[in-house]
Amino acid sequence: MLRFLHVVLTGLLGVLRDRVTAFDSIRLVDGENKCSGRVEILRHNQWGTVCDHGWDLVEANVVCLELACGLAESAHHRGSGPGRGEIWLRHVQCSGHESSLSRCAVVLHRSSHCTHDNDAGVTCSGTLFMPILSLLSPYNVFSAGEAVRFSCSVLLGHISDFHLYKYGLSKPVVTHRVDQSQTRVEMTVSDIETFQQGSYSCRYIIRGSSPSQLLGSPPSNSVNITVVELLTPQHWYNTSSDAPAGSVLKGHSFNITCSTQQEYPGGSFQLRLIRSNGTVRQSLPALAPFVTFTFPSAQSSNEGYYYCLYRVQLGGRTFISRESQALPIAIKDPDPVLSPVVISWLVSGLIFVVAVIIIVIVAKVLCNKEKRPSELERETRSCVENTYVALSVNKL
Numbered sequence: 003m004l005r006f007l008h009v010v011l012t013g014l015l016g017v018l019r020d021r022v023t024a025f026d027s028i029r030l031v032d033g034e035n036k037c038s039g040r041v042e043i044l045r046h047n048q049w050g051t052v053c054d055h056g057w058d059l060v061e062a063n064v065v066c067l068e069l070a071c072g073l074a075e076s077a078h079h080r081g082s083g084p085g086r087g088e089i090w091l092r093h094v095q096c097s098g099h100e101s102s103l104s105r106c107a108v109v110l111h112r113s114s115h116c117t118h119d120n121d122a123g124v125t126c127s128g129t130l131f132m133p134i135l136s137l138l139s140p141y142n143v144f145s146a147g148e149a150v151r152f153s154c155s156v157l158l159g160h161i162s163d164f165h166l167y168k169y170g171l172s173k174p175v176v177t178h179r180v181d182q183s184q185t186r187v188e189m190t191v192s193d194i195e196t197f198q199q200g201s202y203s204c205r206y207i208i209r210g211s212s213p214s215q216l217l218g219s220p221p222s223n224s225v226n227i228t229v230v231e232l233l234t235p236q237h238w239y240n241t242s243s244d245a246p247a248g249s250v251l252k253g254h255s256f257n258i259t260c261s262t263q264q265e266y267p268g269g270s271f272q273l274r275l276i277r278s279n280g281t282v283r284q285s286l287p288a289l290a291p292f293v294t295f296t297f298p299s300a301q302s303s304n305e306g307y308y309y310c311l312y313r314v315q316l317g318g319r320t321f322i323s324r325e326s327q328a329l330p331i332a333i334k335d336p337d338p339v340l341s342p343v344v345i346s347w348l349v350s351g352l353i354f355v356v357a358v359i360i361i362v363i364v365a366k367v368l369c370n371k372e373k374r375p376s377e378l379e380r381e382t383r384s385c386v387e388n389t390y391v392a393l394s395v396n397k398l
Contacts (some may be wrong), residue, residue, distance in 0.1 A: 009060030012387040018179050020166065026044040026045065026047075027043075027044040028041065028042070028043055028044070028065065028068060028069065028102075028103055028104075029041075029042050029044075029069075030042070030065075030069065030071075030123070030124065030126075031085075032083050032085075033082050033123070033125070035128070036069075036071070037066065037069065037071035037072065037125075037127075037128045038082070038123075038124065038125040038126060039082045039123055039124075040078075040082045040083065040085050040121050040122070040123040041065055041088045041103075041121070041122050041123055041124060042085065043091060045088075045090050045102075048088060049087055050085075050087045050088035050089060050090035051085040051087070051088075051089050051090065051118060051121040051122070052089070052090065052091040052092075052094060052103075052118035052121065052122040053067065053089055053091060053092035053093070053094075053115075053120050053122065054078075054079040054080065054116075054118060054120045054121065054122040054123075055092050055093050055120065056093045056094060056095060057077055057079065057094060057122040058077050059074050059076075059077050060096050060097070060098045061077065061094050061095075061096045061103070061122075062074035062076070062077035062124040062126075063096075063098060064096045064098070064100050064101075064102070064103050064106060065103055065124050065126075066090065066124060066126035066127070066351045067101075067217075068101065068103060068209055069126070070208065070217035071126035071127070071128055071217075072126050072127035072128050072130045072131075072217065073126065073127050073130065073131060074124050074125070075125045075126065075127050076124070076125045077122070077123075077124055078122065078123035078124060079120070079122070079123075080119055080120065080121065080123075080124050080354060083121075084117075084118035084119055084121060085118050085121045086118070089116050089117075089118070089120075089121070091108045091280065092108075092115070092116050093108065094106055094107075094108045094122075095107040095108070098182045099324070100347070105387055109156055109365060111156040115210055119320040123296060125379050129219075129220065130156075130206070130208065130217060130218075130220065131156060131219065131329075132155070132219065132220045132221070132222055132223075133154050133155060133156045133164075133204050133206055133219055133222040134155050134156075134222055134223060135152060135153070135154050135166075135202065135203055135204045135222040135223055135224075136152070136153045136155075136225065137150070137151070137152060137153075137186065137225055137227070138151040138152065139151065140318075141317045141318055141319055142190060142225070142226060142227050142228065142317055143227070143228045143229075143230060143316045143318075143319055144194055144227060144228070144229050144230070145229070145230055145231070145321060146194065146195055146196055146229055146230065146231035147193055147194070147195075147200070148193075148194060149190055149191065149192045149193070149194070150190065150191045150194050150227060151188055151189075151190045152166055152176075152188070152189045152190070152191075152202065152225070152344055153186060153187070153188055153189075153244050154166065154187055154189060154204035154205055154206070155181035155185060155186035155187075156185050156186075156187070156219070157185065161180055161184060161185065161206045161207070162179070162180070162206075162208055163177060163178065163179050163180070163206065163207040164177070164178045164179075164180060164187045164189065164204060164205075164206050164207075165177050165178075165204060165205050165206070165207070166178075166189045166191075166203075166204050167202065167203055167204065167205065167221070168198065168200055168202055169201035169202070169203070169224070170200070171201055174189065175191060175198075175202075176189040176190070178251070180275060184274070189204070191273045192228075195229060195231075196229045196230075197230045198229060199227055199228050199229040200226065200227070201224045201225070201226050202224065202225050202226075202227065203222045203223065203224050203225070203307070204221070204222045205218055205219050205220070205221055205222065206218075206219045207219070213370050222313070227319065228316060230266065230316060230321045231264060232262075232264060232312055232313075232314070232321055232322070232323035233262055233263050233264045233312075233323065234251055234323055234324045234325070234326055234362060235260050235261060235262045235271065235310045235312050235323060235326050236260070236261045236262075236310075236326060237258055237259060237260045237261070237273075237308065237310040237326050237329055238258070238259055238329070238334050239256055239257065239258045239259070239308075239329065239331060240256060240257055240259070241254060241255070241256035241257075241300075242254050242255075242256075245246065245334065246308070246334060248330060248331065249287045249331070249332045249333070249334045250300040250304070250331055250332070250334070251300065251333075251334055251335075251336045252300055252301065252333050252334060253299055253300060253301075253336065253338060254299070254300055254336075255297060255298045255299065255300070256297050256300055256304075256311075256331075257295060257296045257297065258273060258294070258295045258297075258308055258329070259293070259294045259295075260273060260292060260293055260294075260295070260310035260312075260326070261291060261292035262288070262291055262292070262312045262323070263291070265288055265291050265312075266316060267314075268285050268314055268315060269287075269288040269312060269313065269314035269315075270285050270288050270312075270313055270314070271285065271286050271288055271292075271293045271310060271311070271312055272284070272285045272310070272311050272312075272313060273285075273286075273295050273308060273309070273310055273326070274308070274309045274310075274311070275304070275306050275307070275308055275309075276306050276307045276309070277303070277305060277306030277307075278306070288312065289313075300333050301333065302333050302355070304331070304333055305331060305332055305333040306330075306331070307324055307328040307329065307330050307331075308328070308329040308330075308331060309321050309325040309327075309328060309329070310326040310329075311325045311326070311369075312327065
């Protein structure tokens with residue numbers, strides 16, 4: 003019994019070895035084009051046919067893909083008319099993942115059950131099915147630096163390579179080699195940048211029985227992605243020219259302007275004030291690359307550190323820039339009309355003027371008092387003068 007099994011297994015292995023080394027080529031003949039017709043096998047330099055016993059789309063697909071004729075549309079029984087020569091194969095059994103019909107489980111024809119009326123044939127698509135490209139994330143808008151994951155899939159296997167293309171570029175962005183049983187692959191673009199946004203599609207390559215037999219699929223559907231890169235905004239303030247640097251006079255108006263170099267539709271600017279008793283936020287739509295927050299009358303509540311950021315909602319996601327550097331603003335009381343120094347100068351000047359006036363008046367009074375003779379002096383002077391006059395008369 004064991005010897006019988008050994009003989010049977012040896013015989014089967016001998017058949018399989020003969021099959022692998024004997025089949026030199028495969029072709030389709032008597033069809034509408036090179037991708038349809040009766041299947042013929044070249045063995046020992048002689049073309050022969052394949053019996054259609056057990057022949058279906060699985061085996062037909064292997065033939066179409068081996069000939070780089072796309073995928074099988076139909077598997078023919080009785081081929082495209084009877085062939086000639088030997089019937090080399092019968093009961094071909096493929097799993098669907100073989101790269102060549104010679105790799106399927108077949109038995110060399112040793113029986114009279116098949117005739118040329120049973121020759122197998124196929125009709126191939128001539129081209130490959132279009133793959134399907136999709137994003138593995140629920141959104142198509144990404145922030146710069148994120149990874150974007152795509153999925154490219156087909157209905158059947160026999161794929162050699164998957165390629166991810168960006169519209170406008172001839173070379174693939176990502177290439178992924180797979181085994182022939184794989185019908186879906188994930189492809190990732192890491193650290194994506196703004197220049198990489200746009201439309202993407204994928205293709206796959208099928209290799210025939212020889213390296214020169216390559217068949218590329220048509221491009222898949224397009225998937226558009228947007229890459230958002232928000233730059234840190236700049237901001238500055240304006241107020242009256244007589245205010246000290248970094249300060250605003252109480253009661254005076256001032257404004258803060260926020261600006262960005264990269265804007266998107268629907269964006270907005272947010273101004274955040276951090277003060278001793280809490281945080282205050284204001285927001286304005288970004289109708290231009292900049293907005294101005296106006297404060298008509300500065301109060302102590304406006305004193306603190308101001309920060310500006312830019313935010314936008316795209317594709318169901320919210321993107322927020324980094325905050326600008328702190329902008330400190332102090333609220334100062336305005337200087338009075340007459341400062342204490344000025345007042346002290348004015349008082350000192352007034353005192354000085356009054357003192358001078360008093361001194362002048364006193365000096366005049368004293369001077370007048372010295373010049374005015376007393377009553378005794380006036381009487382004595384009159385007596386003397388009269389005497390002189392009298393003496394002068396008598397002498398005459």
